[in-house]
Amino acid sequence: MRKGLNSLLLLIFSVAFLVACEGTTGTTKDESSVTGGSSSGTSSSGSATTTAAGSGSGWTGHPLDDPNSLLARRTVYFDFDESVILDQDRPILEAHAQYLSQNPGAAVTLEGHTDERGTREYNLALGERRAVAVRQFMSLLGAAGQQLRTLSYGEERPAAAGHNEEAWALNRRVEIIYRSK
Amino acid sequence: MIVNVNRRLALVLCACASMLMASLPRTGHAVLTIRITQGIEGALPIAIVPFGLQAGAQPPPVDVAQIVANDLTRSGRFSPLPFGDLPSRPSEASAVNFADFRLLGMNNLVIGKVRALANGRYSLEFRLFDVFRGAQVKGYEFEAAPDELRRKAHQISDIVYEALTGERGAFDTRIAYVTEKKSAAGSRYALNVADSDGFNPQVVLDSKSPIVSPSWSPDGSQLAYVSFEGNRPRIFAQNLSVGTRQVIAAFPGLNGAPAWSPDGKSMAMTLSKDGNPEVYVMDIATRLLKRLTVSAAIDTEPAWSPDGKSLVFTSDRGGTPQIYRIPASGGQATRLTFEGKYNSRATFAPDGKSLSLVHGDKGTFRIAVLDLENNALRVLTKTTLDESPSFAPNGSMLLYATTDAGGGALAGVSTDGRVRQELAAQQGDVREPAWSPFRQP
Structure with missing residues (x-):
């Protein structure tokens, strides 16, 4: 559970970092992609759980x-x-x-x-x-x-x-x- | 509701159809072909002449003389003269010129006649001669329906064999065996019954589940066997002429190794309902069980002595599987085998003086005979995965299962090891041979 939370935080941080980097290129289009990035961050929080399962302890099936x-x-x-x-x-x-x-x-x-x-x-x-x-x-x-x-x-x-x-x-x-x- | 009724009706119809099929005679068709691979040096030379037919009449559906010649050849103890080498083809005693047959070194001569009768049946006449004395040894006349002619031919073989060897013939007998056909859809198992020469095979049970341990009732009218239908082993007894069957044992755990007592009233079997495999004897009429063995080890594969007074069985109570003997009334078991780490599935020879068994030694499993008088063990086979030895009712041959390049196959060996036969199935694995008792004429 704790490991899952850590991964989630790590992922959000990475996305924020990526957004920040892209922000330096400075286009409005990239602004919109920031929105997209933030929404992809939301879906990434879902994929974060999957990442944790891949590490061996979080199988959600039977x-x-x-x-x-x-x-x-x-x-x-x-x-x-x-x-x-x-x-x-x-x-x-x-x-x-x-x-x-x-x-x-x-x-x-x-x-x-x-x-x-x-x-x-x-x-x-x-x-x-x-x-x-x-x-x-x-x-x-x-x-x-x-x-x-x-x-x-x-x-x-x-x-x-x-x-x-x-x-x-x-x-x-x-x-x-x-x-x- | 209607569906249910229909389904039940369909089942009844299926049962009738399969019974009908089982009772239809299928003459002349062999699924097993039997080939002699080793005969006796100095096998008895005998001349068998094709039987005379009446001029203009419909010839019989089978070649009686050919069947007799094949039977005698297969025994390994006779060497019939090829038909093409016959100096003459007499069918009447008065037409026999013994000197011709003496010149060819023939000890004996068989001649005969087949005559179609007005009622659709055949009259069959044969004579066996001593060529050197120029005298008749045996002479018989039979009447038979067309589909009984093969069996009559085997009976002629039995008469010739007994007259010349002093031992009762076992040609007019049957063999039961199990076949497995593998396919992408899974295996199909069948319990078959054929004449002793492999002809007239009939499927008596066809199943998606394994079938093991066929055992003949002493009168030859029924087969007991273990079937895994419904994913559990049960012992059935099936009437061969009618096709009906009854469940004999369906206890929790193992229900295996059925063996009819010589009087046909009891059946020995292996059950594990009380915790581990033990040998029991069931009174068939009352279904009452008597437990014969008491050990924490495996006790299985019971076989009756011909007098019904004792049984042998396999037990690993001493650490490895070995053969033990126990009185039919129960009591102390005595160990019989000491040679080798694996001796199992013993059966008594018809005279009760020896046992056939599977002998494991240094990774090979072969058929052996144990002499009960001097405890000598004689290994009879040369292949390495042999099992299920079954005596001919006259004790002359053993049928057994072996594994060759094509899978499971049957083979035969004389109890003195001098004659060897190969029984080839046309398709699929074949195993678990069981030779029938003598048939009632």
Whole structure:
């Protein structure tokens, strides 16, 4: 808020400076452009807010739609035949858990997936175990049980085609899907 | 309101249409083509003569002798003489000159006749001879409708196979499998049933959602499977002749891995309604569940022993997925596999003496057979992403899913590893093969 105000002041000062400079050229036409300048100063106060948002803290849209927020990240990944949440992914789950605890009307489906290796039914069970691990983690951080539904597709719905480690790493995952915001 | 009624009517009409389509015979069309890639050295030489037709009559819609020759070739245990190399083409016992066939080194000879009957049906007669003794081994006469002729041909193959190998034939059987067709609009999944040679494929379920784990009822009349329609897994049982189906399990969480008991009265399955995946047995008539496993680990992929007294299943209670055995009445589970870090989805051979399973080792997943008497594990396949082994009802072959350059494909291997087959689908991925039980004649 304070930062926004500072930017606004800075902008008004800049416009005033610009007007002053132009004033030195001394034409009546420029006088009228001063009026224009002052009106552009008004609209600039609107754009000042936008400038502040660009700096990272003032997203006015829905928090889930903020591309710079951790909430924009909806997938966490796993090692082969593992359901342990990796350190790198904990902040993502923390952000979603916090959002859910602050928005009791929001709800997600945690969709567990595996890579293609091994057998299909075992992979359905493994995908579920991954989804349940994520559910437990988020519920410890304050998300309510009824906000967290789990579903496993096992190896049936890969995110990446291909039969190599690169594709497999992308397929061993839990997707956070918002059923309501 | 009117709209609703109309929509319901439309749904009913759709259901009828799809049932009608499923019941229409589609003779002669194969979506799966089966090619033998490795046969047995010293396969039995046999002469099969094109069946005699009556002069001037409409020829039958299928070439019976060709179907028998293809069946026997596919088994890897017979080497039929090409029709073009036949020294003569007798269709009557009295016309056979055994010396000609002896000269070519043929052990056995099959001849036959097809006759159109006044009622639109066909009469089918065949004889199997021992060429060296010059004597008839088997002789049969059948009557069949035109659309039953393929099946009769497979039954002739079964008779020849059993007479010459001492093992019951499994040509007159069916296979179920799942196909996935990918497109820009998303994937389309289908559950299919075809003859054991890939002919007469019929789609029994078409869906936008994944279908897994088809399992035959012991009498071959129904298929149980898991469908993700409505974005949740449920177990269905579908009657194949009528096309109707019922929901067997739709509990919260996993509903998976259906396996009919040998007496057809119960179904083993995996449910996670009590917190984590466990194996249960449901009494189908009463829907009462009995929980078999108790562990914090994954317990899944149950399969019945042929006598129905015990089940094997996959569990990672020891840290990695391994096969365990448990009495059908419940109790202590005993670990069966110790070799390798990944052993899963076991099924019993029809004689109950061995298991087929998926064996993971150093990043490869292959089909293996575990001998339950001496605990020896034999790896049968050479590819690296193999799964879903399914025994032929006579135990001679295993069908399984593999991944080749074109995606998911099916393959077959004899349980001694000597015969190999490739089953190529005309389009899309094909997976989850399940070989039917023997059919009632």
